[in-house]
Amino acid sequence: MKLLIITLLIPISAFTTMAQTKGKTVVKKKTVVTTKKPVATAFAKNTLDSASYAFGISMAEGLKERGLTTLNYDLLVKGLRDVFTGNKVMLTSTVAQTSISKAFTQANKSKYTGNIAEGKAFLESNKKVAGVKTTASGLQYMVIKEGNGIKPKATDTVLAHYKGTLLNGKQFDSSYDRNEPLSLPLNNVIAGWTEGMQLMSTGSKYRLFIPYNLAYGERGAGQDIPPYSTLVFEIELLKVNGK
Template identity: 45%
Template sequence: MKNTKINILLLLVAFIPYFIFAQKTVKLKNETDSISYAFAVSLATQIKKDGVDNINLKVFNKAFKHALNEKPLTIDANQADKILEKNKIKKSNMTAQKNLEEGKTFLEENGKKEGIVTLESGLQYAIIQQGMGGVPTLESQVKTHYRGTLIDGKVFDSSYDRGKPITFPVTGVIKGWTEALLLMKEGAKWTLFIPADLAYGTRGAGGVIPPNATLIFDIELISIEK
């Protein structure tokens, strides 16, 4: 599997110049052309996802030709896999640190705004609508509607968009949610501003929440189910 991954990566070199230098649309004359183009797009997209954004095309071309012609490699497939994994971790750590700093700055500025409450844990909230019902406990199941966004406004999840609220145990969600739910009354609508350590931390989530991301949730506590 590792060797296959590296060989596929090397194969991409045949297509990269088209992405970098081509000014005209590539003409696809037959099925082979279409498959080749689609394969190149898929591989290029995957490389970007893996955090590889700086490629020396001369070195890349040589490695591709050597691998294709089964000539001795300066770096074998196993070594190459380790290098790529190391680069991926490095990029992830850099992203995590950047997100942590941006989140800290965001929360510091947000906390100065009128109507924002900052708790000792670092959780911030704004009350959009007061609730009139009961308050959940750690043993409660609650029904909620919510919309989650990153600090740049990108929506990563929304029960509103799905048109269906979700029911879950108060202790079955991220720490920031649990802390807020224990303060809310049925019928309340709050906006939560959750620091990374009360959300998904360094691991992120589902490929849509990056590491150390500060999250914003519009949350509506519809009812306490039990």
């Protein structure tokens, strides 16, 4: 009778076992392990439905990370459908790649309108500073010290000391800090350097104010030079090495 009473007192939802230890009745609860079922989705009838939607999420997240905020969704789906069903696509691979590149360029540009505006305002003001000259390309320069040696050509290699900064004064590179001048071919550097250094005689030291389109453009350079950055360089031409 005692065993029957103990059994009736155990909640129906709990599983129990009885064990006899030294003449006493001990009640032990079993550990109940529950497996969480995946949340059902009303739109997904099968794995293909879920995967299709997941592909859309993955694509959108990747595109948003690269600056795109919207697409023509009807044409996006048409492009997918045409390829999967074997229909003739409406763009050649070359035109398609060009269109994608332009879309990313425009999206990226919209993220850096502040840099573009800052550079434009700076150059507009800077060209009025005494001693600053502006070339047809938009490059600005100031002579710190004029040398009397030969001037390099675009095909020459030169030896130069330099320091580069952003408009806010942050330095991103300096051969002076390394105590080691740089030897480089003028036809393999940013356009602002190629043009600016051809203005310099050996022994000169110039300050160049380089618009983003003559510097690293829409891509920037590494972590230190953001896209669409106007740059300031102090350059000292030490030697022209010829071709």
